[in-house]
Amino acid sequence: MTNNRLTTSWGAPVGDNQNSMTAGARGPVLIQDVHLLEKLAHFNRERVPERVVHAKGAGAHGYFEVTNDVSKYTKAKLFNGVGKRTPMFIRFSTVAGELGSADTVRDPRGFAVKFYTEDGNYDIVGNNTPIFFIRDAIKFPDFIHTQKRHPQTHLKNPNAVWDFWSHSPESLHQVTYLMGDRGIPATLRHMNGYGSHTFKWTNAEGEGVWIKYHFKTDQGVKNLDPAVAEKLAGENPDYHTEDLFNAIKNGDFPSWTLYVQVMPLEDANTYRFDPFDVTKTWSHKDYPLIEVGRMVLDRNPENYFAEVEQATFSPGTLVPGVDVSPDKMLQGRLFAYADAHRYRVGVNHNQLPINRPHADVDNNQRDGFMTMTNGKNPDVYYEPNSYGGAVETSENKQAAFPVTGVAESVPYDHNDHYTQAGDLYRLMSEEERTRTVNNIVGAMKPVEKDEIKLRQIGHFFKADAEFGARIAEGLGLSVPEEVK
Structure with a gap:
């Protein structure tokens, strides 16, 4: 007899995993076939929601x-x-x-x-990548919406991608990096x-x-x-x-x-x-x-x-x-x-x-869905206490740091979004520059509005005049005069 017995989730051995239990050879399936019910119910619940980003x-x-x-x-x-x-x-x-x-x-x-x-x-x-597209988390949901699917067509939307980037010049460094050889x-x-x-x-x-x-x-x-x-x-x-x-x-x-x-x-x-x-x-x-x-x-x-x-x-x-x-x-x-x-x-x-963690965990968090622990000492579920429960260790406090100013919505006070993007472009070999320009041109061609394309071309031009001019040429457009 094999030791690899098929069991239910509660450990009972399964006698038949090929045929449902029915009322007679052609009768309806019986609700008392608890093995069948468990299999189907669990199968319906085998997935958790995928990550909004980083799903694959x-x-x-x-x-x-x-x-x-x-x-x-x-x-x-x-x-x-x-x-x-x-x-x-x-x-x-x-x-x-x-x-x-x-x-x-x-x-x-x-x-x-x-x-x-x-x-x-x-x-x-x-x-x-050593950098990112945005620098304030308040813009993250909007940014990710542009990378996901159009809510009506359920298709990827280059209009949204480049519209957002063109309105967010802080993205230029990462966009240049992404469109270069290391993008794949x-x-x-x-x-x-x-x-x-x-x-x-x-x-x-x-x-x-x-x-x-x-x-x-x-x-x-x-x-x-x-x-x-x-x-x-x-x-x-x-x-x-x-x-x-x-x-x-x-x-x-x-x-x-x-x-x-x-x-x-x-x-x-x-x-x-x-x-x-x-x-x-x-x-x-x-x-x-x-x-x-x-x-x-x-x-x-x-x-x-x-x-x-x-x-x-x-x-x-x-x-x-x-x-x-x-x-x-x-x-x-x-x-x-x-x-x-x-x-x-x-x-x-x-x-x-x-x-x-591989380290010991000792806190007063209890219960909730699918909890697997209940603390080291069932008599101690609060702190401070008089029963020998876990205590804080002051030497492990986070380091202090000074803060000043007024509570308000404040932008970063450095807004040079072009120097490092231009430096990155200039660090590339001529062959990689050409590939990067071609990648950008190919990605921007489906964008419907020239207004968006021209705004983004302006950013590339400010980073490096050759960079912007080559992208404009590839798109059949001219660098805006006000940018020059």
Whole structure:
């Protein structure tokens, strides 16, 4: 007799999984066939809502190993002690497409890393680009609406995409990056990852620095020709997912080296760009990369849904030694990501195996849908208390920071959206410039209003006169005189 007995969800062995129970050979199906009812009811509920953004993704397990002790900058234990290893899980994703969309589209890629540290989980929720399209979270719903489908036609809408971008010149740097060669990675293994935002590291003495994360692929950066990417999108829409899984399955473990840029706190007040503006980068000459460690992916998920689909990440999942910055986009994400998970996966999403910390959890959060724990001490469910319950540890408070000013809706006071976009264009080889211009022209041709095209051409021209002129020529238009 086999030991692999098929059972119901309550563990009872199933005697017949081929035939429904009926009243006679041709009679109606009986409601007392509880195995049938359970199968059908559960099948109807096998999906949770897909992510609004980053719906299509792939993931893997691995470890992070410290190669350069940075304890002088941060007390975060996962970054301290050469040779120290921390288990981690990563999820790569496209941004705009649905769960069944193609992997090889031109789109930023999500790069979300969960470290299971002894001080709890730490998430770095970034992208494969060091910048983003907008710099204030209040614009995020509008931006994503333009990347999604038209509410009437249910088709992608280039009019909305370029109308929004042309009205939001802060997007120009990211648009230039996206339309360049790195807009379509060859594989998930051959792209870099970035924390994008500015974060604050604090050491054991309470001294702080501003930092940016850079994950540099050890496989080298490789990109796809748009024609090849389009062909793959039709022939194998899961190309990137398949490549990552097979590489790990075959023992070809991909890796990334983590670096940080470090900026003294006082430099934030004098740097030539606002260091908290996520549409800008810091010069590597001003703040060189400092090696921290190496991330290796060496284990595939056992179950895609349980691990990749139900994995939840938030930039607010922090550990002692890592704090946030005044980056307005980051500040909005601190709420939005965790709130999305409470809606999509459930209020107790952190108790699922893929999200559960490896460190002890002891708090007074109780009950809710699908809770799996009830605290360490059933007699202590509040704090402070007299029964030996968990207590706060003041040394783990987030670092203090000064605030000044009047509460109001205030824009960033740096509005140079053109210098860094122009620098990026000028850094490209002549061949890549041509490809970038062709990509932009091809993407803008379907836009119906010349008004939108001309406004966007003006932005490209302000970044670099040649850049704007070539795009205008490709669209059969002239650079507006007022821009010149």
